[in-house]
Amino acid sequence: MALRLPPSMAFVTHLLAVWRSGGQAILLDHRLTDYEVRRATERLVPQVVVSPARPVPAGLRTFVEVDADLASYSGHPAGTTHAVVQLSSGSTGPSKVIGRSAEDLVEEVLRYTRIDGVPQRGERLILLPSMVHVLGLVGGLLYGLHAGVELVPPARLTGDAIVQAIGSATTPATVLGVPFHIGLLASVQDPPRLPQFKRMTTGGELVPAAVSRSFEEKYGAPLGNMYGMTEVGVIGTDLYGEHRPAIRPAPGIEVRAVDGELQVRRPESPYLGLSDPTRWSDGWLHTRDAGVVDEKTGLVSIKGRLDSQVSVGGLKVDLTEVEYTLASLRGVEAAVVAFDGAITAYVQVSAPQTVSQLESDLAQLLAPYKRPRTLHLLDQLPRTTTGKLVRDLTTLRKAVS
Structure with a gap:
């Protein structure tokens, strides 16, 4: 059905x-x-x-x-015997069909119960992601039902409505969302004191340290990171913001790095109608994310998508670094940096900006070979239905035109 x-x-x-x-x-x-x-x-x-x-x-x-x-x-x-079939976010191209068994979903719910910092029985979860997608479905609905956590969707998806939902009761409240939702809360002018605001946890994309600091100064609550995939669910977390930008693998999850790519142990391929050894092979899911695993601490550092490593004039450039640097600039809400023969940046601005201003700011922070050759300023970057920034070049070019 x-x-x-x-x-x-x-x-x-x-x-x-x-x-x-x-x-x-x-x-x-x-x-x-x-x-x-x-x-x-x-x-x-x-x-x-x-x-x-x-x-x-x-x-x-x-x-x-x-x-x-x-x-x-x-x-x-x-x-198949899968309990749920979902489509991947499609942030980098066509969606993949992903199946998960009842046992796998139960295992993920129990994984959440062993993560330090998740909401406990009697607490509230301000649920912003859609229940149709893995973060809202398992991290919100199924975990909440299992753990006795009250699910509180705000009346509207605005910063003021989220603040109202947090303040609607005295019990501890955790906000679950994606980076897009951080911007909604950041837009609230002079929010009231919210002693019941326990933390905000975001999945989808890792959050730059500057954004985290600004959020914590405004609300007095930690901004935690969560890393996961539709294929697996939650893979790792840093709910207290202690290891930023690294995360610790969730209980029961095994992560390794092979040739710079993060892989997650999965006994079976989650993909339906797809037999692609570059996505899953020999019991390991290929995340297509670049990263490293610290052998001493077990912490995982995500470096962006594998295809974010490009060569410019024989020099290696990490597009994720360029993207994070752009996103840290004043007046920039979000950025996507792509390579189509040259480094190109698509930038969502929240205040009047000019290309020359941004280029001047970047000149103080990045070496010349790392800087975008072209900057496109947009009022709104395209996002998937889950709130992830779209990285498909065709879609980005259409947004500019």
Whole structure:
């Protein structure tokens, strides 16, 4: 059964009902276009598709009320025993089809219970990511149900509404989100004192130290990092911000670095309809992320995507370093740095900026061969439905044009 529902009680009840009946749930983000849904159903051939009976109101609500409509589809029974099938974020290209078993989901929920700093029974989790995706699904919904943690979606996806949700009760509150949500909280002018604000934890992308310091100064709460993938769930965390930019592998997770690539032990390939030894082989998932593992401490440092290492005039440049440097500049909210024959930067600015200003600032921080040849300034960088920055060059070029 395919669920094309927004975060709602309808989504939760249909998901649990599918699992209780022994079925397989295919999760489709309700924000996908009809064309994208049609392509997904052609690939996944479900027997039933559950959608909202009426259009979901546009707006910034994080949890909505919808009536579900069930439609038969000319599919067939599930060909695998996976409990859930999801699509990868698609931040770097076409989505991959990923299956996870019930045992794997239970294992991840129990993994969360062994991580120091996660919300405990009786506490609150201010849930910002969609439950359709792995962070909101397992780190939010399933962990919350298992651990007795109250899930509190804010009334709207705005900084003020998130602050209101934190302050709505006196019990300790953890905010779970992605880097995009940090910007929402940063936009709040003179937030009230929030002694119950325990921490904010973000997944999706690692957060620069400057952003973390600014957040902690404003709210008096630590900003924790979480590293994970749809294929695995949570891989490592630094919930207290003690090891930034490194993370510690989550309990039960084994990580190694081979030729500069991080790999995670997985007994089986999570990919459906894909046999690609560059993605999974011999019990190891190839993350396509560059990184190192400290043999003494076990800490993992993520250096960005493997394809972020490029050669400029015979000199190696780490595009992640350029990106982090850009993101640290005043007035810059986010940046994506790509290589298409030359280093090109796509920059989201929050205040009036000029290319010459940014180039002048970068000249103080980066060697000439590392600096972008071209800077594109945008009001908003394209993001996936999970809030990740899109790195696909075709999409980025369209955003500029």
